Amino acid sequence: MMGDIMKNRLKLIAGAGLGLFAALPAWAQDAAAAAPVATVDKGDTAWMMTSTVLVLMMILPGLALFYGGLVRTKNMLSVMTQIGAVAALAMLIWVMYGYSVAFGPDVTNATLSNFVSGFGKAFLAGVTPASQAATFTAGVEIPEYVFISFQMTFAAITVALVLGSVVERIKFSAVMVFAAVWLTITYLPIAHMVWAASGYFFKAGALDFAGGTVVHINAGVSALVLAILLGKRVGFPAERMAPHSLTLTMVGTGLLWVGWFGFNAGSALEANGSAALAMINTFVATASAGLFWMLAEKLSGHKGSALGFCSGIIAGLVAVTPAAGNSGPFGAIVLGAVASIICFFAVTVIKPKLGYDDSLDAFGIHGVGGIIGAIGTAVVYAPSLGGPGAADYDMGAKLLVQFEAVGVTILWAAVGTAIAFFVAKALTGGRVTKEVELEGLDLGEHGERAYNY
């Protein structure tokens, strides 16, 4: 019974929190059987603190450099500033009400509790250094402040990822308004649905080890919708819009890969064998995807490229995110390869045909790779394929759950993004003027240049 859901993220218990077990039937039985005395392990705590700052490094400077290198010189600072600023905003929203709405005490309405938690922990009410949050091992907990911080970085990077589709033309003020609304109505409910014990997909047994659905499908689909609503860059696609520094993009790729070990292996919430499995998968799925993207380029009659390698690395990391602790290493290698090839076609063939301007392929890599990863996780989870699933694992049933989670996330993200965009547009105008766009957002929006030689 626990087999299906034990790889999921969260069973949160506040403080000594035995009273809350009543709200968690599955755990209540477990707790009664084992009668654990919850302990906090210093090794787990140290690992989770490390993982948390590794995810911060993915955002600044990792994602900022990865995205920044891909834009034109005149927009470098605007991209890095937007990423840093929305991440900072997400951190503040998280402690004010975000954590509570995603992971706080259950609301009394049983239907509503599938989608959000209540405001009981708004402004971190009641949380102290002695408060603890559950891990996946009965009786082993981590300090709640660490759990709050770890989850905070996930909210921060997800909203930053969305921006990849609308760089070089969106107003800074529009970015900030969009981020606040989007986090509230899109990220928080989806995080709750997938990871909170009372969440709809958590209860359904959806597999999402480190955020393939919550982070990548969510961010990718939102990015696509936002790019379509905001419109193309002036001159797209006829004018040359080549990356201004693939060197920085490669540096950012490396920082993202290293940071992703905090993201994936940290999602085990303990320093244990599950984290170790997530770690090795985060190596090999990524390595496979990096090489397979270059192979796809070669087979398409082009040269294997540095940007192709970097794109493959990110596609592999995205795909292995839900599968990190839910796959054997060789399943992960196949998953990385498949995701890489499909993402390659999504950004090089399908996107040009459809004509939308997802400037940095946030949808083509995070959205598409996330969907492949989420569906593929149900496959590689099978013990017959080297996955950690139980012997009686029912792949067909799990695939249905994964498809449902993916479908709902796509719909929710699309609607939430549209609402957040129209709020941002009404308050700020949304796009910079054509003059600012041509001159560059660095000067027009921030009064600086990235490079003064």
Added chain:
Amino acid sequence: MKLVIAIIKPFKLDEVREALTEIGVAGMTVTEVKGFGRQKGQTEIYRGAEYSTNMVPKIKIEVVCDSGIASRVVEAVQAAANTGAIGDGKIFVLDVGQAVRIRTGETDLTAL
């Protein structure tokens, strides 16, 4: 006095400088430039977005010399910068009306 302007392939700069030093040329000005001629540009591809660049990077050398050695300067550049392939560049020779050394005020040949 003559001004010799040579547009050459960037990797030929050192050979050209050595050849000119050997025949007594005491100074030159070098600029990184882009342009096009018979040589075709390259195609760059970034995630499927193709950009063809018709401007090729070149080095422009400017040498002012005594009219008497201008032909030797041209020969030296032509020999040193030659690879036999399209895109080796061009050499132009112009008359120079006046030259002044800013530090001393010396003029014309003594200023070179």
